[in-house]
Amino acid sequence: MDRITRVGVDLAKNVMQVHAVDSAERVVVRKAISRERFVSWFANLEPCLIAMEACSAAHYWARKLHALGHEVRLIPPQFVAPYRKGGALVKNDALDAEAICEAASRPHMRFVPVKSPAQQSVLVLHRMRTGFVEERTALANRLRGLLAEFGVFLPQGTRQLHQHFIDRVEDGSNELTGPARQALMRGWAQWQALDEEIAWFDRQIAEHANRDPQAQRCMDVCGVGRLTASAAVVTVVDARQFKNGRQMAAWLGIVPKQKSSGGKQRLGSITRQGNDYLRTLLFLGARSAIRTAHRRDDRLSRWIVQLQARVGYYKTLVAVANKHARILWAVLAKGERFDRSYAPARTGGAAGA
Template sequence: MNTVARIGVDLAKNVMQLHGVDESGNVVIRKSISRDRFAAWFANLAPCRVAMEACSSSNYWTRRLHSLGHDVVLIAPQFVTPYRKGGKQVKNDALDAEAICEAASRPHMRFVPVKTPAQQSVMVIHRMRTGFVEERTALTSRLRSLLGEFGVFIPQGIEIFRTKFVEALEAASNELHGLARAALLKGWEHWLALDEQIASLEEQIALHANQDNQAKQLLAIVGVGPITASATLATIVDAKQFKNGRQMAAWIGLVPKQASSGGKSRLGHITKKGNDYLRTLLVQGARAAITTAARRHDRLSRWIVEIRARLGWSRTLIAVANKHARIMWAILAKGERFDPSYVPHRPSFVVSPDTAT
C-alpha cells in the first residue's frame, strides 16, 4: 500500500468511514471500521493528516488521535458540503468521508479549533441550563393553559408565574376540582425543581466567570454578564484564530447576508451563522445595554443613543451585539481592557515635500 498522506473520517456512533489518499491524491484507503477498533487502527498507522467534521464526539477523537502523533483537523460541516459528489441530494458515509478528505486538501480551508476537556465541561453546564430553561418554559405554558381552561388566567412572565400560580390554584372562586388541583400541584413541584436546578447551574457559571481573568475583563462590558462571558470563552476557544473583530462577529452570524453582483451591493438580514447560543446571549445583552444607555454619558453609550434614534430598536440591537463581539475580540485576542470612552487612533498621513504638488 502507498504511503497515506491524508485521511477523511466520517464519524458515527458505531461505525466510522475512512477515505485515504497518498501525496498524489490517489485513493489508497476506502473502508469502514468499528468504534472499538478505531483508535487501535490509527495507532498502527504512520503519522498523517486526519480530517473530520466538527460534531459531538469530534473533539474527543481529535485529542485521542493527536496523542498518537497524527495531525488532526476539524472542518465545519457547511464547508464540506460543496465537495460532496452529488451535493445535498446524494449523501452516504463513503461520500462524506471522501468530501472531508478533499476539503482538507484546500489551501485556504478554515478549520475549527479543538476544545480542551475543561472548555467542554463548561459548555456541558451551559447546555444543561439551556435544556432546563426550555423545559421550564414549556411547563409554564402547559400549566398556564390548563388553568385557562377553567377561567383562571395568569399574565405572561416567569416572575409573575412564580408569585401568582399557587394563589390562582388555591382560589376558592375557581371551578377546579380536587383531581385537577392535585395534578397541577405535581406540575408545580416539578417546576420548582427545574427552577432550583437552573439557579444552581447559574451559580456554577458565575463562579467560573469570576475566577477567570479573561472573563472578568469581559464582564466590564455593559450588557455582558457571567453567562455570556463564560459561554464566550468556552465557545471561541482562541480569539486569535480571527484576523479582526469583524471576522469574529461574522463567524457568530451578526453581519448581514449579501446578494451583491455587478457592482451593486444588496444587504439582507443577519446570516445567523456560527453558534446560535452565543449569538442569542449577545443579542440579549445588547438589549440591556440599549435600555440603560440614556443613563450613561460615555462615548459608547452616546453612540448607542444616536444610532437608535437613527435606525430604530431592531437594527440598533444587532449593531450593539456586533459591537460587543468586536470588543470581546479585542479583549481576548489583543489583551486590551474595555474602555467605554475609547477613541480609535487613526494613522496620520504625512505628505513628503518631495512628492507635494
C-alpha cells in the same frame, strides 16, 4: 501500500468511514472501521493529517488521535457539503468521508479549534442549564394553558405566573376539580425543582467566570455578564483564529446577508449562522446595554443613544450585538482590557476638514 498523507473520517456512533489518500492524491484506503478498532488503526499509521467534521464526539476523537502524533483538523459541516459528489441529493458515509478529505486539502479552509476536556466541561454546564430553562418555559406555558381550560387566566410573564399561581389554584370559586388541582400542584413542584437546578448551574457558571482571567476581561464590557463571558471564552477557544472582529461577528451570524453581483452591493437581514447560543446571549446583553445607555456617559453609551434616535430600537439592537462581538474578539485575541474611553485614531484627512 503508498504512504498515507491525509485521511478524511466520517464519524458515527459505531462505524467510522475512512478515506485516505497519498501525496499524489491517489486513494489508498477506503473502508469502514468499528469504534473499538478506530484508535488502534490510526496507531499503526505514520503521523499524517486527519480531518473530521466538527460534530458529536469530534473533539474527543481529535484529542485521542492528536496524542498518537497525528495532526487533527475539525471542519464545520457546512464547509464540507459542497465537496460531496452528488450534492444534497446523494449522501452516504463513503461520500462524506471523501468530501471531508477533499475539503481538508483546500488552502483557505477554515477549521474549528479542538476543545480541551476542561473547556467542554464548562460547555456542559451551559447546555444543561439551557435545557432546564427550556423545560421550565414549556412547563409554565403548559400550566397557563391548563388553567385557561377552567376559565382561570393569569397575566403574561413568568413572574406574574409565579406570583399568582398558588392563589388561583387554591381559589374555591373557580371550576377546578380536586384531581386537576393536585395535578397542577405537582407541576408547580416540578417548576420549583427546575428553579433550583437552574440556580445551581448559574452559580457554577459564575464561579468559572470569576476565576477565568479572559472572562473577567470580557465582563468589563457593558451588557456582557458572567453567563456571556463564560460562554464566549469556552466557545471561541482561540480568538486569533479570526483575522479581525468582523470575521468573529460573521461566525456568530450577526452580519448582513449578501446578494451582491456586478459591482452592486445588496445587503439583507443578518445571516443567523454559526453559534446560536452565544448569539442569543449577545442579543440579550445588547438589550441590557441599550436600556441603560442613557444613564452612562462613556463613548460607547453615547453612540448607542445617538444610533437609537437615528435608526430605531431593532437596528440598534443588531448593531450593539455586532459591536460587542467585535469588542470581545479584541479582548480575547489581544489579551487587553476594554477601555470605555478608547477612540481610534483617524487618518487620511486634515484636522480641520
